[in-house]
Amino acid sequence: MEIYVLVKQVPDPEAIVKVKSDSELEIENKYFTNFFDEIAIEAGLKLREKFGGKVTVLTVDNKKVDALRRGIAMGADDAIQITDPALEGSDQFAIAKALATYLNLKDKPFDLIFAGRQAMDDDAGMVGPAVAELLGIPYVNVITGLEVDDPKKEVKVIREVDGGKEILSCSLPALFTCQKGLNNPRIPQVMNVMKAMKAQIKKVDLAALGLNAEEVGGKAAKIKVQKYLPPPKRPPVKMIKEDFPENVKTLVKLLREEAKII
Amino acid sequence: MSNEIWVFAEQQEGKVRKVSFELLSAAVDFSKKTNQAVGAVLLGNGLQQAVKSLTPYADKIYLIDDPSLASYTSDVYLINMAPFIKEHQPSVLLGGATSTGKDLFPRLAMHLQTGYAPDCTGLTIEENGKLVAKRPLYGGKVFAEVVFSEARPQMATVRNNTFLVNENLKKSAQVISIPSHTDPAALKKKVVGLEKGAGTKLDITEAEIVVAAGRGIKAPENFKIMEELADVLNASVGTTRATVDEGWRDLKDQIGKSGKNISAKLYMAFGISGAIHHVLGIGTCKTVVAVDTDPNALIFNYADYGIVGDLFQIVPALTEELKKVLKE
Ligand SMILES: Cc1cc2nc3c(=O)[nH]c(=O)nc-3n(C[C@H](O)[C@H](O)[C@H](O)COP(=O)(O)OP(=O)(O)OC[C@H]3O[C@@H](n4cnc5c(N)ncnc54)[C@H](O)[C@@H]3O)c2cc1C
Ligand SMILES: Nc1ncnc2c1ncn2[C@@H]1O[C@H](COP(=O)(O)O)[C@@H](O)[C@H]1O
Numbered sequence: 001m002e003i004y005v006l007v008k009q010v011p012d013p014e015a016i017v018k019v020k021s022d023s024e025l026e027i028e029n030k031y032f033t034n035f036f037d038e039i040a041i042e043a044g045l046k047l048r049e050k051f052g053g054k055v056t057v058l059t060v061d062n063k064k065v066d067a068l069r070r071g072i073a074m075g076a077d078d079a080i081q082i083t084d085p086a087l088e089g090s091d092q093f094a095i096a097k098a099l100a101t102y103l104n105l106k107d108k109p110f111d112l113i114f115a116g117r118q119a120m121d122d123d124a125g126m127v128g129p130a131v132a133e134l135l136g137i138p139y140v141n142v143i144t145g146l147e148v149d150d151p152k153k154e155v156k157v158i159r160e161v162d163g164g165k166e167i168l169s170c171s172l173p174a175l176f177t178c179q180k181g182l183n184n185p186r187i188p189q190v191m192n193v194m195k196a197m198k199a200q201i202k203k204v205d206l207a208a209l210g211l212n213a214e215e216v217g218g219k220a221a222k223i224k225v226q227k228y229l230p231p232p233k234r235p236p237v238k239m240i241k242e243d244f245p246e247n248v249k250t251l252v253k254l255l256r257e258e259a260k261i262i
Numbered sequence: 263m264s265n266e267i268w269v270f271a272e273q274q275e276g277k278v279r280k281v282s283f284e285l286l287s288a289a290v291d292f293s294k295k296t297n298q299a300v301g302a303v304l305l306g307n308g309l310q311q312a313v314k315s316l317t318p319y320a321d322k323i324y325l326i327d328d329p330s331l332a333s334y335t336s337d338v339y340l341i342n343m344a345p346f347i348k349e350h351q352p353s354v355l356l357g358g359a360t361s362t363g364k365d366l367f368p369r370l371a372m373h374l375q376t377g378y379a380p381d382c383t384g385l386t387i388e389e390n391g392k393l394v395a396k397r398p399l400y401g402g403k404v405f406a407e408v409v410f411s412e413a414r415p416q417m418a419t420v421r422n423n424t425f426l427v428n429e430n431l432k433k434s435a436q437v438i439s440i441p442s443h444t445d446p447a448a449l450k451k452k453v454v455g456l457e458k459g460a461g462t463k464l465d466i467t468e469a470e471i472v473v474a475a476g477r478g479i480k481a482p483e484n485f486k487i488m489e490e491l492a493d494v495l496n497a498s499v500g501t502t503r504a505t506v507d508e509g510w511r512d513l514k515d516q517i518g519k520s521g522k523n524i525s526a527k528l529y530m531a532f533g534i535s536g537a538i539h540h541v542l543g544i545g546t547c548k549t550v551v552a553v554d555t556d557p558n559a560l561i562f563n564y565a566d567y568g569i570v571g572d573l574f575q576i577v578p579a580l581t582e583e584l585k586k587v588l589k590e
Pocket of ligand 1: 013035475476477478479501502503504505516517518519520521522532533534535536537538539540553554555556559571572573574
């Protein structure tokens with residue numbers, strides 16, 4: 001089975017992120033492999049263990065390759081970095097274009113592509129579905145269950161929907177975006193982490209993809225941030241200091257008369 | 263301006279979801295500024311009731327009522343929607359940031375080669391019809407005002423409870439029936455089964471009031487007191503990752519970075535410490551109440567009202583007090 005996993009290194013949820021100016025953010029240097037992408041890597045590794053084949057981790061990033069190293073440390077066979085100065089300023093669709101073009105280039109066809117539900121920086125949830133659309137393959141968003149029938153090239157997945165679960169089936173090749181609950185990503189052994197630090201990462205540029213600079217990067221962007229804003233500030237908390245049960249009565253009163261919500 | 267403002271009117275079992283009415287109400291407001299018509303896009307099977315409910319909210323209803331649309335998949339919706347979007351070239355297409363919206367819109371936008379702003383918490387429009395979308399980044403630590411390139415439609419999904427439903431609208435939409443384009447051979451996936459969640463409560467992303475308990479509730483059976491409180495308030499019950507990982511509650515009710523973002527009018531947290539991963543999911547809630555035994559719990563930094571106290575004492579008392587007060 002040929003499996004590709006789309007991975008991204010993102011600021012840890014605990015990292016401080018602040019608005020520096022209208023057009024710039026200040027991001028604390030605290031990165032990790034996107035939480036959902038580790039689940040995607042684990043999904044790929046589990047299938048390889050069952051059916052054999054190869055897991056390749058893939059990122060579009062000019063600087064950060066730690067997500068690829070995390071993938072290798074967990075057990076991925078190969079790591080590819082798509083990198084090119086012209087990719088600066090790309091939106092999610094341009095990232096998807098670079099990824100899909102790479103996946104289409106391969107002489108060896110893919111069976112499965114895994115991505116995360118969303119990247120914990122832009123929180124977009126766009127790259128997975130966009131890659132699937134460009135490749136013209138089935139995709140299911142936000143899966144929490146997966147059952148592959150390799151000989152039949154068929155997959156059954158569970159998708160979280162508002163107020164329930166949906167069971168879907170589709171044929172391979174396909175792309176799935178992974179949600180918490182699908183599996184528990186393995187923690188790599190220290191030995192493998194060390195090995196991954198030294199592992200070779202293949203670089204691919206736009207020329208190798210046959211893309212030109214106008215098709216990606218800032219100029220091709222379909223949406224643009226016009227201004228960054230700090231989050232709306234909540235007024236300081238009002239602590240209700242009375243003893244029980246007066247505090248409960250006061251709370252209800254405040255919710256009715258001050259906040260006017262019940 | 264001739265090009266219209268469209269809202270994807272999402273329906274479940276023939277009933278249009280509340281977020282769609284919220285967005286239509288906003289679209290009607292926008293249309294007063296831009297002089298555009300408002301269109302509702304409705305797909306499914308057996309939609310008379312849905313059409314009726316939408317009639318006051320739009321100038322036109324673009325309707326595809328066909329057995330092939332009985333259950334949603336992005337494939338079948340995309341095949342049906344793309345051709346008439348291309349034909350009519352609306353200037354805006356909005357949808358709820360629901361599981362369906364988040365599934366359909368990115369793929370549809372890629373297909374149409376147009377811009378898409380996901381999971382927005384605010385929208386404004388300029389007189390020339392340019393949409394400005396506000397969306398949280400990094401889980402809500404910062405926000406971005408997003409604008410679109412020249413491509414149309416300008417697409418966005420918007421969180422529940424961002425806009426209010428305007429119940430005084432009195433339009434009488436013209437229904438434009440469109441034949442289905444479903445080509446069974448082109449369908450790539452099919453729905454095998456649907457498992458409805460237990461109970462009849464709204465999804466936590468949809469509910470106007472969410473009451474939640476974390477590890478402080480100590481055991482899964484103790485959530486009963488939360489359910490009772492929720493019943494009085496017509497609220498849904500949320501939780502933290504801690505209880506989900508313990509297997510006490512379902513993942514669908516988890517609030518936070520690896521769960522769901524909620525935008526409730528009122529959020530009440532009981533026995534929740536307020537880890538950043540959790541509070542990132544409640545940043546756009548209007549009023550937040552926190553109850554915790556630990557006076558230093560971080561959750562108080564994100565709350566409007568706080569009580570230091572034992573949830574096992576407070577929750578039942580609150581339920582009783584609300585019962586009394588709401589009856590008056
Ligand atoms: C990558 C990542 C993603 C994550 N995503 C999420 C997420 O999406 N959502 C999420 O919630 N968490 C998430 N977490 C976990 C998060 O960091 C916290 O561990 C979790 O939110 C803690 O849950 P809790 O508040 O229920 O438990 P605790 O932190 O254990 O807090 C329990 C609280 O209950 C109080 N308490 C105890 N007894 C009582 C009582 N009788 N009455 C009142 N109060 C009482 C205690 O004082 C304490 O404050 C994530 C973590 C990581 C690393
Ligand atoms: N630059 C990137 N390189 C590789 N994969 C990515 C990149 N950006 C996003 N992805 C994948 O797409 C998913 C959704 O990202 P997003 O659409 O940015 O929320 C992520 O979880 C990754 O699996």
